Structures are given as C-alpha cells and as structure tokens.
Amino acid sequence: MNRRPVLRRAALLLAALLPLSAAAQDVLIRNATVHTATARGTLQDTDVLVQGGRIAAIGTGLPAGSAQVVDAAGAPLTPALFGGITAIGIEEVSGEASTRDGALALGQNARDITVRPEFDVTLAYNPESILLPVARVEGIGFTLLNAGTTAGGSIIGGQGAVVRLDGSPDPIGPKALFVSLGARASSLSGSSRAGQWMLLDQLVDEARGRIPADSRFALLTPAGRATLARYLDGGGRVVVAVDRAADIRQLLRWAHKHKLKIAIAGGAEAWKLAPELARAGVPVFVDTLANLPGNFDRLGATLENAARLHAAGVEVGFSQSDDASHNARKVRQLAGNAVANGLPWEAALAGLTRVPAQAFGVADRTGTIAVGQPADLVLWSGDPLDVAHTARQVWLGGRAVPMRSRQTELRDRYLRPAPAPESGALPRAYPPRVD
Amino acid sequence: MLRPLTAALCAVLFAGCASTGSGTSGRADAPATPSGEAATAFASTYRPIAAPPVLITGATVLTGDGRRLENADVLLRDGKVAEVGTGLAAGADAVRVEGSGKWVTPGLIDVHSHLGVYPSPGASAHSDGNEATAPVTAQVWAEHSVWPQDPGFGAALAGGITSLQILPGSANLVGGRGVTLKNVAATTVQDMKFPGAPHGLKMACGENPKRVYGQKGGPSTRMGNVAGYRAAFIDARDYARKREKDASTKRDLKLETLAAAMDGDILVHIHCYRADEMAQMLDLAKEFDFRIAAFHHGVEAYKIADRLGAEGVCGALWADWWGFKMEAFDGIQENVAIVDRAPGGCAIVHSDSDEGIQRLNQEAAKVIASARRAGIEIAPERAITWLTRNAARALGVDRVTGTLEPGKMGDVVLWNGNPFSVYARAEKVWIDGAQVYDRHDASRQPVTDFMLGQPTAQGGVR
Numbered sequence: 001m002n003r004r005p006v007l008r009r010a011a012l013l014l015a016a017l018l019p020l021s022a023a024a025q026d027v028l029i030r031n032a033t034v035h036t037a038t039a040r041g042t043l044q045d046t047d048v049l050v051q052g053g054r055i056a057a058i059g060t061g062l063p064a065g066s067a068q069v070v071d072a073a074g075a076p077l078t079p080a081l082f083g084g085i086t087a088i089g090i091e092e093v094s095g096e097a098s099t100r101d102g103a104l105a106l107g108q109n110a111r112d113i114t115v116r117p118e119f120d121v122t123l124a125y126n127p128e129s130i131l132l133p134v135a136r137v138e139g140i141g142f143t144l145l146n147a148g149t150t151a152g153g154s155i156i157g158g159q160g161a162v163v164r165l166d167g168s169p170d171p172i173g174p175k176a177l178f179v180s181l182g183a184r185a186s187s188l189s190g191s192s193r194a195g196q197w198m199l200l201d202q203l204v205d206e207a208r209g210r211i212p213a214d215s216r217f218a219l220l221t222p223a224g225r226a227t228l229a230r231y232l233d234g235g236g237r238v239v240v241a242v243d244r245a246a247d248i249r250q251l252l253r254w255a256h257k258h259k260l261k262i263a264i265a266g267g268a269e270a271w272k273l274a275p276e277l278a279r280a281g282v283p284v285f286v287d288t289l290a291n292l293p294g295n296f297d298r299l300g301a302t303l304e305n306a307a308r309l310h311a312a313g314v315e316v317g318f319s320q321s322d323d324a325s326h327n328a329r330k331v332r333q334l335a336g337n338a339v340a341n342g343l344p345w346e347a348a349l350a351g352l353t354r355v356p357a358q359a360f361g362v363a364d365r366t367g368t369i370a371v372g373q374p375a376d377l378v379l380w381s382g383d384p385l386d387v388a389h390t391a392r393q394v395w396l397g398g399r400a401v402p403m404r405s406r407q408t409e410l411r412d413r414y415l416r417p418a419p420a421p422e423s424g425a426l427p428r429a430y431p432p433r434v435d
Numbered sequence: 436m437l438r439p440l441t442a443a444l445c446a447v448l449f450a451g452c453a454s455t456g457s458g459t460s461g462r463a464d465a466p467a468t469p470s471g472e473a474a475t476a477f478a479s480t481y482r483p484i485a486a487p488p489v490l491i492t493g494a495t496v497l498t499g500d501g502r503r504l505e506n507a508d509v510l511l512r513d514g515k516v517a518e519v520g521t522g523l524a525a526g527a528d529a530v531r532v533e534g535s536g537k538w539v540t541p542g543l544i545d546v547h548s549h550l551g552v553y554p555s556p557g558a559s560a561h562s563d564g565n566e567a568t569a570p571v572t573a574q575v576w577a578e579h580s581v582w583p584q585d586p587g588f589g590a591a592l593a594g595g596i597t598s599l600q601i602l603p604g605s606a607n608l609v610g611g612r613g614v615t616l617k618n619v620a621a622t623t624v625q626d627m628k629f630p631g632a633p634h635g636l637k638m639a640c641g642e643n644p645k646r647v648y649g650q651k652g653g654p655s656t657r658m659g660n661v662a663g664y665r666a667a668f669i670d671a672r673d674y675a676r677k678r679e680k681d682a683s684t685k686r687d688l689k690l691e692t693l694a695a696a697m698d699g700d701i702l703v704h705i706h707c708y709r710a711d712e713m714a715q716m717l718d719l720a721k722e723f724d725f726r727i728a729a730f731h732h733g734v735e736a737y738k739i740a741d742r743l744g745a746e747g748v749c750g751a752l753w754a755d756w757w758g759f760k761m762e763a764f765d766g767i768q769e770n771v772a773i774v775d776r777a778p779g780g781c782a783i784v785h786s787d788s789d790e791g792i793q794r795l796n797q798e799a800a801k802v803i804a805s806a807r808r809a810g811i812e813i814a815p816e817r818a819i820t821w822l823t824r825n826a827a828r829a830l831g832v833d834r835v836t837g838t839l840e841p842g843k844m845g846d847v848v849l850w851n852g853n854p855f856s857v858y859a860r861a862e863k864v865w866i867d868g869a870q871v872y873d874r875h876d877a878s879r880q881p882v883t884d885f886m887l888g889q890p891t892a893q894g895g896v897r
Contacts, residue, residue, distance in 0.1 A: 095642070095760030131758070289790050292555040293586055299556070299889050322790075326758035333797060336857030381808075386857045387801045390808045407757070407767045411809060414737050414773065 024053040024398035028064040029379065032072035036369040037079050037353040041346060048077060050375040053398030058371060070379070070393070078349060078384050079367050080141020080376035080396060082356035083328035084319035085239065085265055085285065088143050089129040089163065090121055091325055102145075105152030112152060113188060115203060117177060117231075118223040119158030121147040127167045131325060133405035136165050138329035139378040139391035142172070142366050144239070144356065146324075149180040154219075155188050155196055156203070159227070162362045164376070166396040173362035176263075177231050181242040181251065183297045197250060203228060204258055234261045237360060239285075244297040245269040252280055263359050265319055266290075267309075269300040274312030283359045284309055285319040288334040288341070306351070307342030316347060317355040336385040348385055374398070477578060479628035481617055483867035488512040490525040491849060494534030499541040499823040499838035503816035509539050511845040514868035519839050530870075532863065538854055540819050541839055542597025542846030542866065544826035545792050546704070546751045547731050547785035551601055551624070552577055554585030555789060556885075565604035566611060570648050571667045573636065574688035575611035577601045581624040587789040589881040592618050592872050594793035595848040595861040598629060600830055605639035605706040606647040608654070608663045612692055613637050613704065615830050617866055620881040633831040635728070636696045638664070640707035640716060641762045661715060667693055668723040702728040702831050704751070708762035710738035717746060729829040731785060732756075734766035737773040744779035749829045751785040754798040754805075771799075771821060772806035772813060783829055784821045795822050800855035815855055845869075 027050045034043040036058075047062040048055060092099035101124035106114040122145055135143070142165060147158035157178035161171035180188070181196050189195035199219075205211045206220045207228035213220075220228065231238055238255075242248055243266050252273070255262045264270055267284040270277060277284060286306050293299045302308075306316045318334040320327070335348040343351075357367025366376045375398040382389035394401040416432075419425030489511040496507040496519060508523040509516070525531070552564035563580035566572040581601055591599065596618050603610035613635030616627040641657065649655035654663050671693030677684045678694075695701040703720070707713045707730045720727050729749035730736060734757060736743060736750040743750055752774065757766025775782035784799050786792035799818045806813050827837025836844045845868030848854075848861050864872035873879035 093758060093761055093764060289794070291793075292590055292789055293886065293889075294789075295556045295558075299886075323756065323759065327755055330755065333794075333801075333857060337794075337797075340858045340860060381804075387797055388804050388856050390804050410765055411737075411767045411769050414740075414767075415769075415809065418741070 024050075024375075025400070026051045026065070026067035027070060027375075027395070027398070027400070028062060028067040029070045029072055029077060029377070030062075031074055032077035032379065033074055034058065034369055035076060035078045035346075035349055035384070037350050038368045038370050040370075045074065048369065048375075048377070050377075050395065050398045053375060055369060055371055055373050055375050058369065072379055075392065076380045076382070076384050077369070078139070078378050078380065079353040079369055080378050080394060081139050081331065081352045081384075082317065082367070083135050083140035083143035083165070084324050084331045085144045085146045085160075086325040086328050087146055087148070088131045088135060088165070088325050088328060089125045089127060090145060092126075092129060092131070094326070103148035103150035103153060104158055105150050107152035113154045113199075113219070114152065115154040115156055115199075115219045116158060116221070116224055117156050117203075118221065118227040119147060120175065121145050121158055121160045122163070122171050122175075125163060125169070125171075127163075127169050130406045131328075132165045132167065133402075134326070134407055135328045136394060136396075136401055137391060137403050137405050137408070138332075139380070139384065139394055140328050140331070141165055141376045141378070141394065141396055142357075142362065143328065144176065144319075144360050145171070147178045149178070149185055149188060151187065153188065155180050155185045155199065156228075162360045164366060164396060166399070166401075172365050173360055174236060176237040176239050176360055177227075179238060179240045181240060182244050182247045183295055184241065184243075193247060197254065200254065204232065207232060231260065233259045236261065238262045239265050241265045243268040243301075245272040245300065247297070248273050249276070252276055252282070255282075256280065266321055268298040268305065270314075271302065271305045271308035272300060274309050274314055277309065278313035281315075283315040283317055283355055285317040285356070285359075286334070286338070287319060287321045288338045290321050303337065303341040306338035306348070310343055310347050315350075315355050315359070316343065317351045317359065332385060333387050336387060339385055345385065477576070477625060477628075479630045480623070480625040481619070481621075481628055481630055482626075483514045484619075484869035484871070486511075486514070486865075486869040488517070488525050488529035489532060489845070489865065489868065489870070490523060490529045491532045491534045491539055491847075492523075494537050494539045494849070495853075496539045496839065497541075497816050497819040497854075498840070499819055500840065501816055501820060503814070506535075507539075508534075509839060509847065511847065511865060511868040514845050516839050516841050516843050516845055516847070518841055532849065534849060536852070537862065538850040538852060538859075539839075540595070540848050540850065540854060541823040541837055542848055542864065543595045543795050543822045544830065544837060545591070545596055545599040545786050545795060546729065546783055546826045546829050547787045548591075548599045548601055548789075548792055549604065549787070550587040550591065550599065550789060550792070551581030551583065551585045552603070553789075554582045555587050565606040567604075567606040567647055570607050570644055570654060570663050571609045571689065572603075572607050572611050573609045573667070573690070573692040575603060576614065576634070577603045577612060577637075578614035578624050578628065581614070581616075581627075583621050583624055583627060584883045584885045586883045586886050587792070588618055589620065589883060590789070591792045592864055592881065593861060593874070594795065595850070595854075595864055596792055596795070597846040597848070597864065597866050598827075598830070598832070598836060599792070600635055600704075602635065602637045602704065605637070605643045608639060608644050608660055609667060609693070610637035610639060612701065615832060619866055619871060620883070629830075629832060631832075631835070634692075634695075634701045635704045635830070636692060636701045638703065638705045638716075640705060640712040641709060642760055643706070657712070661719065664719055665722070668697065668719075668725075671697060672723065697723055697725045699726060702726075702829070704729050704731055704829070706731050708732050708734050709765075710735040712762075713739060714742070717742070717748070728831070729781075729783065732763075732787070733774075734763050734770060737767060737770045738765075740774045740777040740780060743774060744777035744781070747779060747781070749781035749783050749825060750774040751783040751826075751829060753787070753791070754784065754801040768801065768805035769809050769811070771802040772809070772811050775813070775817070775821065776811065781825050781828065782821050783825045785826075796850075796854040796859055797857055800857070800859075803855055815853060818855060
C-alpha cells in the first residue's frame, strides 16, 4: 500500500515536472557495491563522492564534508544505463503520425528513393517528452536517437546522436549515421538487397566527387554529399541495422574498402562472423530477446548471440528492435537474459554502459564510474540486470533525479480509494489537498 | 530503421490482438463445454504421451492455488498429479528427479497468443490472424489458421508454457473463435487441441476496428463499434429463437458462435484498453446477458479494478507495455498488481507476443518488482496464480489444469531456481505427465519441420 505523505508527494510532483535545472548538490554514496564498468571492475563496500556534478573520489571511508550522505548499505551502484537506439523525445505515441519525427519520407510514394543523409533527427528532439521521466526512473540515463528508414526515404535514414535524459536540449556527442540493410530495407533498394550495395557505392562516389553533382543520376544534395563525406575514412560512426550473416559479410568488406567506422544494430546472425567482427573492431548492439527466426534474415537467431560474440572478442551492447522507446527500460532484461545464456555479468553491464558510450563518442561524458567523470549514477534495490529489482535513485550530472513520472502519478492517483460521491469528497481528478 | 515488425507489434498496432475469455468466478465450478453441432466439428485428437511415474523430490513447490511448500515432493502418475507433499514414495518404475535447490510450478498458461496464426517466419503467406474483410467475423475459427510448425511453440515450451489460447486478431469487432491448445509438437492442430476446452470468442474495442474499417464502410468511430456489437447480438438472439422453434433453420456459423457466447458455451474475451470502454462492454454484456471471461490488454484496468473484481471478470494484462497508441497511453507497471489485490480480483499475465510468451515468468517478476516499489509486497506463491490458475479459469479449464492439485493434468515445470528472476530457466517440462522438454538434453527439445535442415540454424531457438 502506498502511504506517502501528502506534502512530500506534491513537492515531488512539482519537481518531476520541471527540467533538472536545480543545482547539483554534493553527495557521498557510502558502502555501495560499485560496478565501475571500467577495468577496475566491481568494488565492494566502496564510497563514491560527487562534487560539482562530477565524481570526485572513489574509495573507502571518504569524508563527507558538506555533502549529503546516502548509505547504500551494500546495494549496487552503476553508471546510468544506455536505453538503446530509440526515438525517445522524437516520438510520443507510436500510432499517432503527428507525434512521430523519427524518419524522413520526402518521396511521393514508396517507389521514390530520397537520400538525405543530412537529415538530422536531433533537431526534432523534445527534452520534455514524457518518455524521458518514464525511462529515467528506471535507471536509463542516455540513448542514441535513431534516424529511421521508411517508405519515401532511403536505406540511409539520416543522422542521430546521443542525448542525456536529463532534460537538456542538445546531444552530448557526435552525430552518427544510420543505414538499414537486408530484408527490412529491400523495398527501398529496388526490391533487392543487392541493390543496397549498388546504391551505397554510388553514394560514396558522389560524396567523393567521382560523380558530378549535376549528373542526372546523382541522388545526393550538396549538403548530403558533405555529410556523407564526413563519415568516410572513419570520420564518424555509421550504425548499420542488419541481421543476416551474408549481409554482414558484405558489410564488413564494404566498410573496410571505404574505411568506415561501423557498429551493427540487431545482428541476429552476427555470431556466425564473430571472429571477423572482432578483428574489424565492430561493436554489435544485440536484441537478446529477438531469438526467433522471425524472418528469412534471422533463421540463425539465438539467445546465445551475445555470449558467442563476446567470447570471440566482440564488444557487445544492447538495443531493442521493438518497442525500443516507450519500453526502453526493458533493455535491462536484454542484458539479464544474455547473462542467463552465457554472457559474463560484467560484459553485460558494460553493454549497457561503457560499450555504447565508447561506440557513440560520449565515453568522456557518461558510461563509467571513474574520478572526473560526470556523475551519472544509479543506486539499485538489487542486481541491476535482474528484472526482479528496480532503481532506487538516479543521479544525472550529480543531480538527484526525482523518481517520478506520469506513470507514477497515475499509479498513486489510482492507489487512493475512489471517493464515494455521497461522502462529499471530490473525484480522483482533483489533486490531494496540501495541508 | 525500418523495423521488422514482429507479430506482437503487428498485432497491437495493426489489429492482431484478440482475447478469448473463459470461465469467471461465477462459473468456475461449471466449466463450459462445447455443445451442439459445432462441438463435434474439428474435434481434438490429442493423445497424451505415455510415461512412467515421475517423482520430483525436495523442491520448493508453488502449487498454483496460493500455497508454497518447501522441500516438497511432486508425484506424477498416469499423466496426472498424484500427490504433492513430503516424503512421498514411488514405485521402482518411477523416474526420480532431484529437485533440491529448484522450484516446481504448474505448467504456465498463456491466454493470449497468436502463435501459429502469425507464426515465425513472418511471411506474408503466414498472415492468418485477422479475417479483416468485415467487422463481424464470428464465423471464423483461429484453429483453422494455426500452422503447427511455428517454431514459436517450441520456444514457448522452453519457457514453461504447457497450454495456450490462440486467438484471432483484433482488427474486427468480433474476430472469431479462439482455440486452447496443449503445447505439444504435432502435425495437425487437432492433435494439439486441449480436450474439452471451450472455445473463446475474440472481440475488440477501440482503435483497431475503427482504424481498419474507417475507410472500408465502417465502423469509423467508437460509437460505431458499439452499434456494431449490438446489431450482431440482436441478430444472434433472433437466430437462436428461430433455431429453438424450428430445428431445421439453416445453420449460420456467425450467429451460431454469437448465440453460443450468449449461452455461455463459448467464453468471451475482449481486447479492450481503456477503463471507460471496458465499462461500456460490461454494459453490453448486461444488455445481451452474456458473461465476459476476461478483458485482454486492459492497460487501464487499474482504474476499474474494484469493478472487475466485483463482476468476476479477469484482467489479462502486460507487465509494462504502453504508449504505442493513444489507448495505451495510460499504462502503468502496477496494473497487474492493482487488479490482483482488488476483492475478487483475477489477474493474469498474458503475452500477445511470440517473445513475451517465452518469458511470462519474467513478465510477472517485473510486476512484483514494480509493486514492491509502490509498497505492495507480492509473494511468489501469489504471483504464480497469474500464470497458472487464473489463466486456466479464464480458459474454462481450471478443473483439469492450472494447479498441482491431485487429479489434475500432470502439466509441470521444474525451474533452476525462483522463477521470478531474469536468470530463471525452465529445466524440465511435463505435459500430462510426459517429459516433453529438457534444457540439458537435445533429444527432449522439439525441432519444427521448418527449422529442420536449415543450414543456418545451428543456433536454434533455444
């Protein structure tokens, strides 16, 4: 039964609805099991001191000074988690087109291909989306905004970037370019996945100036050529959604040829090319739970994908293929199931923290617990990779996040008994009195 | 990314979700049984696999009726639960299974699945879940669409699912009949049909029907939806009267199904998200004097949990889905827990997903964790009822499965630990006393015809 004091509820509600603009208070988290997601691994009975929004010290018996003290009593402390590749803040209700900004479709119909790598989905980002607090209270601190592909667009969705879910309006890292390959995108490449390589080679030729800009075959705008050129020769991360092993093999050849720095999203059959992916240094963001042969690109899907990739030396992260945004909190379940199917626990935590932070260029901003890092932290009720536990407190940039969201407001409203009209009490729609 | 929509999301966004209802508290001791001409059509040919007695010893046992027994034994004999207790004896012919440190539960039951009708792989040729040609298609039966070779059945078995209801989708106001299956590998759906289980009737509220038919002659509004249900039941009532007066009246498959729902022979399951719409459907049921076994999805069930409990209507719900459309905007993670704690409440965790059905125990674990954060403590022996007894009740099969009471079907799961954890895995599964799954023995892991010989399938669906 929920028995929160009325006054405190009201204050928290107010706080939850404001951006996280209050000044960070220094805090000392005592006696935590600190999962650093660094080479230091896990530190037992350890204190973490946060000053000025950054981690000032990690050790035992640290003096609190003027900092607020939180006794973790041995509970796990982790970096704030990566929520996956999502549309958080660029999609409010999936079924309502007017609330979706995640994909560009300038073509008049599905047969038109409009290639606009310069499309930058971060410009649509709404830091006041209610999806942010919903994810945040579950320990999610950052996400990579996805530029999707759709009919009337092309296999190149455009660009996204990492945002920190603290209500700040701008990305905290470099742009990433999104490409979709295989069956999921064959309708955007003349109904054949072979057409995807033909198009990509042409686009590279345009970006390198080997096809005149005024050629009647040219697909890119001047801005598009400039954008794509920035990603060639390793100038930016290209995130490729692809599942079939044969397509991944072609991708590795293509990326090598053009010296592209890629990451794979999905990669249902990536385990078959694990040694090659390890040699090429390609991180793979797997959806552990997509373990069925859902289409003919995924016949080799297995719960052991993450474990096999890791065993071969591939950096493994996590991202969902379905319901990634509203249910971003489910990303923990992906990691936990990977552990249940052979992935070492520390590698799974890294897949939710350090690996995405490094892959998407924000490792100096988030993703690890280390002195000097911004204090993006989560204190858990128990094992953070087990769905049986929840986040007790989240800090972003050293600020304690109000552990409230529209969902907790709904919950608390309906945990109160419905007042009988005869009692003279007003319906639940009226806020509780603040005495 | 152009997302490969899974059956689950196809279902919720594009009309695939349906629910079939089953016995509610008012009828728990009087399970519906099929009657009339439809009862004998497409009859079950399921035959339990013969097996020696099984004695599981020294386990933590969740009985499914609210009890938890420590260091307990479970004896299966002749396909049934023979005894649950301590120090049980079994003959020399019994297979002994060491259960210390492990947990035993009844087989899990999913009341809302589209396996077989939206199977893997999700080819266009396999899209058999929505007869989206008219808003009322009570005449269609989901079992006529089920592809038994869907690899999803075996994956669900690995997650401890022993029975499941396959429903038509939610494109239509009335989508058709659902069928309850035993989760056994078979060549025909008749070989999977749960003997004696009543059919379900799938109905749908809200956005899906009006979206699908808004440009196809209607309904295009929620008020049009309700008018459509009422017109259909008026026709069915008229048909039933004619048939009663004159047995030679030509059969009408659509009206026969609706009339059987009004008679209680078919259990009504309604896909319905919003609290206000569930209240409309409760009134519809009053107008036409039928019972609703369960609301499915019901993301706002928490807003009317007391009424659902009082009326004996189950809520078959997700742990955490929300926001994928307007009628799902108010979803909260404590929905199941709030429905469960209401007096008379009947909470069920359902999947509507080929992914979720593999991990219903984890879905329930999420509910427990969220409820704890809200100050509601739920014991494992309580939570297991959401996946077993309550689900069996909604399907009208609670007299024969859903708990470990002696005499019930030997549908049992042995877990490697507390099932309400992300690390929990079903180690062995028995259906009617026969061991049909073993995590550590490939010879007890079904491989569908579709996956057989796939050169890329070494990973399997394990």
